[in-house]
Every structure is written in C-alpha cells, then in structure tokens.
Amino acid sequence: MVTSYTAEDIRGLVDAGIALTSELSLDGILLKLVDVARTQAGARYAAISVLGDNGEISQFVTSGISDEERAKIGHIPYGKGLLGVLLHEGASLRLADLAKDPRSGGFPPNHPPMKSLLGVPVVSRGRIIGNLYLTDKQQAEAFDERDEETVRLLGTQAAAAIETSRLREQLESLARLQERERIAMDLHDGVIQTVYAVALHLEDAADIVARSPQEVGAVLDQSIENLHQVIKDIRSYIFDLRAQVSEVSDLPGAIRELAESLRVNTLMDVHVSVDERAAGLLEQDQALALFHIAQEALNNVGKHSHATTVSITFEGSSAQGVALAVEDNGAGFDTSNRAGREGHGLRNIKDRARAMGAKLTIDSKPGIGTRIIVQLPAARVKGLAG
Ligand SMILES: Nc1ncnc2c1ncn2[C@@H]1O[C@H](COP(=O)(O)OP(=O)(O)OP(=O)(O)O)[C@@H](O)[C@H]1O
Ligand SMILES: [Mg+2]
Structure with missing residues (x-):
C-alpha cells in the first residue's frame, strides 16, 4: 500500500539521519532514534530494547518518560508478553488497545498506563537483535500504516548502529588480543631466554663452588652482567609499549x-x-x-x-x-x-x-x-x- 509522506515528514527523517551520523556512542544513537521515532509517529512514549548474546534485553533506551518515572517502574522489561512477540516471533504489532490483546502480560505496578501500541522487531542479517516500539498515539486512537513504515525505517537504522558498534568492539578486542600475544611472544623469546641462561649459570656455580671456588667469581660476574642486561631490555620494552x-x-x-x-x-x-x-x-x-x-x-x-x-x-x-x-x-x-x-x-x-x-x-x-x-x-x- 502506498504511504504518503509530507515534505515536512521527509525533512524530519533526513534531519534525523544527519543527527545520527554526528553521534558516536551506541547509547547516543539509540537515544536519538527513539526521540525521532516518537516525534515522527506522534507517540507519547517510545523505547528500544537491544538483546545481548544470552538472548535477554541488555540495553533499554526510552523517550517520553522521565527518569523518576523510570526509576519507579524498576527493572527493565524482561521481554515477555507483547514485547516477547516482537522479540521472539519477529512480528510487527499495531494495536489500538494493548491491554485487550490476549498475549499482553500486563504492566508492573507504577507503570504509566499505555493504550495504543506500535512495535517492530529490529533485525540484522536475518536475526532479531532488538525491538523498537511506541505507545499512546497522540491525536488518534491508533498508529497507522505510515507510522509503521517510518518506525520500520528507523528500526533498520538502529540495527545498523547496533551492528557497527558490535563490530567495533570485536575489532578492539581482537587488537588487544593480538597485542597480548605479541607481548607474550616477545617476553618468551627475549627476557625469559636470558633469565633461563642466568639460572643455568648459577646452577653451574653451585656445582663448582666446592671444587674450584676461584672459578665461581667469574660465573657470578657474568650472571650479574646478564641480569643487568635483562633489566635494561625490560625497561626499553616498557618504554616502547608506553609511548604509543x-x-x-x-x-x-x-x-x-x-x-x-x-x-x-x-x-x-x-x-x-x-x-x-x-x-x-x-x-x-x-x-x-x-x-x-x-x-x-x-x-x-x-x-x-x-x-x-x-x-x-x-x-x-x-x-x-x-x-x-x-x-x-x-x-x-x-x-x-x-x-x-x-x-x-x-x-x-x-x-x-x-x-x-x-x-x-x-x-x-x-x-x-x-x-x-x-x-x-x-x-x-x-x-x-x-
Ligand atoms: N644508534 C645506533 N647505534 C648502533 N646501531 C644501530 C643504531 N641504530 C640502529 N642500529 C643498527 O641498525 C639495525 C636496524 O635498526 P632498526 O631500528 O631498523 O631495527 P631494530 O632496532 O633492530 O628492531 P626494531 O626497531 O624493528 O624493533 C639495528 O639492529 C642495529 O644493529
Ligand atoms: Mg629499532
């Protein structure tokens, strides 16, 4: 079905796109996205949930609800009831009265009352990684098809932002791992070999001390010199590591x-x-x-x-x-x-x-x-x- 956007709607979405590119942190991007979704679809409340590796909601960003209200509600949603439908079945939902839906699990105490609902799953590479939903359409009984299309579009942007942030994290942790491996290898091939050689020399010294005490002095001198070299090597190694x-x-x-x-x-x-x-x-x-x-x-x-x-x-x-x-x-x-x-x-x-x-x-x-x-x-x- 054809949906008509006014010039103003399009400008709003383009502005939102530009604003998003100026945000770097995932939290910042998601916050902007829920704000834009809420304004564009004329909703009172909006939220994005992001699923963690364990399939549970790991990040929950809201718009239209004050910090005090959020604190009163308590724990972030568990992703059951209607949210579960979005998160696990991958279906979109558009309801005039969410309480009337048999799948609704109801609200916890102190949750503000909410009536109409529009929710879309956030999907990346065929996998559901979260959801974006709005409640309480202002000026109308329910959200319409145009709202759904807009929110879907923003959901795609959320998916891209979440994926990018995860890839960046993976790259960073890979770089850290490689750095650790390099350090381990350098220590093994460098310092440890020298210390090992010193240990062997000292063992020799222990053996020869009884039969030829005058030789021990030379072995000890050599070991001391080698240890000084190790100290120097470690120092310059630390110096290399620090000064990047x-x-x-x-x-x-x-x-x-x-x-x-x-x-x-x-x-x-x-x-x-x-x-x-x-x-x-x-x-x-x-x-x-x-x-x-x-x-x-x-x-x-x-x-x-x-x-x-x-x-x-x-x-x-x-x-x-x-x-x-x-x-x-x-x-x-x-x-x-x-x-x-x-x-x-x-x-x-x-x-x-x-x-x-x-x-x-x-x-x-x-x-x-x-x-x-x-x-x-x-x-x-x-x-x-x-
Ligand atoms: N100031 C210097 N005095 C004496 N020899 C030097 C000096 N600078 C460099 N060299 C010699 O030149 C070689 C090459 O230096 P280069 O910095 O390219 O490599 P490296 O220091 O051995 O290893 P890397 O810098 O890759 O850790 C050194 O191994 C060393 O033999
Ligand atoms: Mg060098």
Whole structure:
C-alpha cells in the first residue's frame, strides 16, 4: 500500500539521519532514534530494547518518560508478553488497545498506563537483535500504516548502529588480543631466554663452588652482567609499549620526556637542545611524525649503541625550516645494510621522513657513533605567526 509522506515528514527523517551520523556512542544513537521515532509517529512514549548474546534485553533506551518515572517502574522489561512477540516471533504489532490483546502480560505496578501500541522487531542479517516500539498515539486512537513504515525505517537504522558498534568492539578486542600475544611472544623469546641462561649459570656455580671456588667469581660476574642486561631490555620494552601516542600537542615537552626516559633507563649522558618556537612551525601530523622518529632513534640508541653520550637537537625557523637530530657516540653500524639488519625502526623512520617531504641523513661509523638528521625544508613549514 502506498504511504504518503509530507515534505515536512521527509525533512524530519533526513534531519534525523544527519543527527545520527554526528553521534558516536551506541547509547547516543539509540537515544536519538527513539526521540525521532516518537516525534515522527506522534507517540507519547517510545523505547528500544537491544538483546545481548544470552538472548535477554541488555540495553533499554526510552523517550517520553522521565527518569523518576523510570526509576519507579524498576527493572527493565524482561521481554515477555507483547514485547516477547516482537522479540521472539519477529512480528510487527499495531494495536489500538494493548491491554485487550490476549498475549499482553500486563504492566508492573507504577507503570504509566499505555493504550495504543506500535512495535517492530529490529533485525540484522536475518536475526532479531532488538525491538523498537511506541505507545499512546497522540491525536488518534491508533498508529497507522505510515507510522509503521517510518518506525520500520528507523528500526533498520538502529540495527545498523547496533551492528557497527558490535563490530567495533570485536575489532578492539581482537587488537588487544593480538597485542597480548605479541607481548607474550616477545617476553618468551627475549627476557625469559636470558633469565633461563642466568639460572643455568648459577646452577653451574653451585656445582663448582666446592671444587674450584676461584672459578665461581667469574660465573657470578657474568650472571650479574646478564641480569643487568635483562633489566635494561625490560625497561626499553616498557618504554616502547608506553609511548604509543596518536597526538603530540607539545613536541618540545615530548622530546624532553623521551630524553629523560633514556637517561633514567640507560644512565647515558643525554643532552637536549630544544627550540620551543620550532614547534610552532609544524602541523599536527608533522609534529607526530617527528616525535615518532625521535622516539625510534632514541630507542635504537638505547638498544644498540652502547654509547656513553647522546644529544638530541630540535630547532627551526621559517627561513631555515625545522630540523631534528639525534647523535650518539656508540658502536655505530653499517648503513649500507649489507648485513641486512634493518628492522622496522629504520624503515619507519625513512617512510615517515619521505611522507612528510623531509630530507633524512643517517650517518653512522662503526666505533664512532651514529647521527640521524631529519630536515623539513622551509617550504614545508608554516610561517611564524606574529
Ligand atoms: N644508534 C645506533 N647505534 C648502533 N646501531 C644501530 C643504531 N641504530 C640502529 N642500529 C643498527 O641498525 C639495525 C636496524 O635498526 P632498526 O631500528 O631498523 O631495527 P631494530 O632496532 O633492530 O628492531 P626494531 O626497531 O624493528 O624493533 C639495528 O639492529 C642495529 O644493529
Ligand atoms: Mg629499532
């Protein structure tokens, strides 16, 4: 049957659609949806129930009923009676007087009286995941076919919102799981192997102490050194885990924190020279990229260089552009990568520098040290404000 919408109805639905896209939380979206459904169908009350994995109502959002009234009613519906018809049989309901329907289970004490009812199941991929219903049509005895069509449409939007929110939750928990597995694997392959080796050495020490006490000293020294290495590894691992940020509002401060953390974790002599004004020349994504580059360069210094001194410089002007340099006096390495040792770190540094149009210099001499410089040309930075 053809249903006619007035221009005003359509505008209302379009506005509702736009309003929904501005909401991110599922609760917020459902709240808007019940409000729109109630207004569009001219009902006094509206509600959406969402079923949880166990088939029971896990979320119940209402419109037209005050918080006090809701508190008086008590527990959210159990999904029996007429709600059960919507939830379990997947049928729509349109009744002039719900109390007269034999399937009605009646209301709990303190529930406001309700007469006419319009309810639709909320269905996603063939499964009922909730329902959307309205009661007490204003200005008429009962809801009509047009109301039903509108509410069905909004029910489809609710289904999409619920599914999206569930998928997002699943993705987040998958990412968490993967992260946990990665940490477990890293601990197993790294720290635990070293600690295990130390334990074996100490067992040896216990065996040889009686027959050759002078040898024990060397074994103990080696074990102590290995344990110190483990402590260093764990520290730099924690440092890696912590510093995953997606925004840097204060790059000079963030660089100082990285430097401080390196100083505390490695006891290196860390020099920082940061030009506060240089940060004002950067866009947010440039600041973030430079932060990540500094972070990885310093990670590498901590992990590989065995340096005694490291210096970090961050400076710039609108005429010169912006430069970040990290320099250490450690072991250095073969930058031609003949040994094929490039890990993710250096590759990411190169990718980030290229993506932001910066010049990257990696200068390393075995036995002398390593210097990494990222230069963002003047053309790529903002002019100084003021
Ligand atoms: N400052 C440094 N001093 C000495 N060697 C370095 C320095 N920076 C990098 N290297 C050498 O270059 C190699 C590649 O570094 P890269 O950051 O790409 O990988 P990684 O640090 O080994 O692993 P990842 O960063 O993926 O965790 C290192 O394994 C190390 O041998
Ligand atoms: Mg690295």
